Amino acid sequence: MAVRIRLSRGGSKKRPYYHxxxxxxxxxxxxxxxxxxxxxxxxLPQDHENRLVLDTEKVSAWLSKGAQPTExxxxxxxxxxxxxxxxxxxxxxxxxxxxxxxxxxxxKEEAAKAAAEAANTEASAE
Numbered sequence: 001m002a003v004r005i006r007l008s009r010g011g012s013k014k015r016p017y018y019h020x021x022x023x024x025x026x027x028x029x030x031x032x033x034x035x036x037x038x039x040x041x042x043x044l045p046q047d048h049e050n051r052l053v054l055d056t057e058k059v060s061a062w063l064s065k066g067a068q069p070t071e072x073x074x075x076x077x078x079x080x081x082x083x084x085x086x087x088x089x090x091x092x093x094x095x096x097x098x099x100x101x102x103x104x105x106x107x108k109e110e111a112a113k114a115a116a117e118a119a120n121t122e123a124s125a126e
């Protein structure tokens with residue numbers, strides 16, 4: 001059985017409130033869970049003490065047993081120092097500039113460099 005530590009949504013429409021639970025990854029998001037580990041209220045300010053209420057001993061125990069946190073919870077746990085932060089890429093490959101755009105950038109840089117050299121030679125000649 002693969003166990004995930006994830007958010008289970010509660011609260012009303014447009015007023016989210018989440019319970020942090022350890023659950024079988026096959027169970028539905030708000031469905032059956034094994035153990036409740038804490039709560040998360042994203043509407044509270046970042047520095048508010050009740051924004052993230054967590055039983056760190058239970059979380060550490062589940063992580064040591066092999067439970068995997070979701071990416072959002074991994075970010076929250078990393079802020080508390082419970083686990084390592086998830087790896088994030090600076091720029092996705094899909095949005096990286098293509099070959100023609102790189103050629104245009106290179107040509108633009110060369111033109112700017114040539115203009116700067118011309119300005120320097122004119123300034124030194126005077």
